[in-house]
Amino acid sequence: MIAAFIFILILMTAFTLRRKNPRVTLVLFGVSMVCVTLLFLHHATDRLGLSF
Amino acid sequence: MNTLHGWQRVSFVLLHVYVLGVCGVVLGAMAVQFVGKELPCPLCMLQRMAMLLAALGPMFIIKQTSVRGSDSKVDQSIGFGMSIIASVLGLFISGRQVLLHILPDDPGYGEAVFGLHLYTWAFIVFSTILLVSGLSLMFSRFMTVSKSLDRMGPASRVTVWVLRITIAANVISVFTESGTNWFLPDNPVQYELIEEFKEFLRSRSSADGAQKAS
Numbered sequence: 001m002i003a004a005f006i007f008i009l010i011l012m013t014a015f016t017l018r019r020k021n022p023r024v025t026l027v028l029f030g031v032s033m034v035c036v037t038l039l040f041l042h043h044a045t046d047r048l049g050l051s052f
Numbered sequence: 053m054n055t056l057h058g059w060q061r062v063s064f065v066l067l068h069v070y071v072l073g074v075c076g077v078v079l080g081a082m083a084v085q086f087v088g089k090e091l092p093c094p095l096c097m098l099q100r101m102a103m104l105l106a107a108l109g110p111m112f113i114i115k116q117t118s119v120r121g122s123d124s125k126v127d128q129s130i131g132f133g134m135s136i137i138a139s140v141l142g143l144f145i146s147g148r149q150v151l152l153h154i155l156p157d158d159p160g161y162g163e164a165v166f167g168l169h170l171y172t173w174a175f176i177v178f179s180t181i182l183l184v185s186g187l188s189l190m191f192s193r194f195m196t197v198s199k200s201l202d203r204m205g206p207a208s209r210v211t212v213w214v215l216r217i218t219i220a221a222n223v224i225s226v227f228t229e230s231g232t233n234w235f236l237p238d239n240p241v242q243y244e245l246i247e248e249f250k251e252f253l254r255s256r257s258s259a260d261g262a263q264k265a266s
């Protein structure tokens with residue numbers, strides 16, 4: 001469900017690309033990047049028992 | 053209506069090729085998933101996310117060309133900056149998966165496509181995105197689409213919708229695979245949502261049977 005949520009965030013970012021002020025796009029893009037990084041860290045450390 | 057000429061036209065066409073190329077790679081991975089019946093692992097899904105985030109950069113530049121008063125140089129910097137950041141993250145993810153299966157005699161995850169596994173292809177794609185974005189910024193003097201178009205053309209609209217549909221298809225695909233679990237399983241063997249639905253129907257029919265018997 002977290003992966004689906006991140007794809008929804010990316011879809012929302014795709015729908016904000018045409019705004020004159022790109023602030024919303026950049027915020028959504030940043031949030032998506034942070035979420036992908038955290039999910040990657042979770043899966044990378046899962047087997048090590050670090051329970052990130 | 054304003055039209056583009058020379059290098060600006062080439063650059064504008066390349067932006068569309070960039071977005072459609074990345075969408076093609078993600079749709080190819082989905083074809084392997086559904087036609088080849090290979091369920092993507094969590095790292096594969098993360099690579100798809102990074103690829104789609106990288107495609108948002110050129111899409112941003114395409115869309116901003118039809119926004120009045122936008123600064124084309126700033127848009128170019130923002131767009132390729134987005135692509136570079138996303139592809140660096142994608143390189144980390146695909147690089148990790150390559151390293152997981154780098155030992156001799158390791159069969160790798162899934163079937164090879166044209167001799168390489170999908171995560172190796174993803175590594176190549178992210179490297180190419182980095183190279184193209186870097187070159188576009190280096191040659192931004194020629195490649196910046198400085199003219200503002202009155203409205204988006206049909207090719208741009210098709211590109212926008214291909215990207216949106218690719219992302220939406222991935223939302224459905226990943227939700228079907230993870231079901232109501234927070235995380236995807238490390239080695240997925242079934243679509244959890246379908247299994248959960250079957251389990252729900254089984255429990256409901258057995259409850260109905262027990263009610264009729266009593």
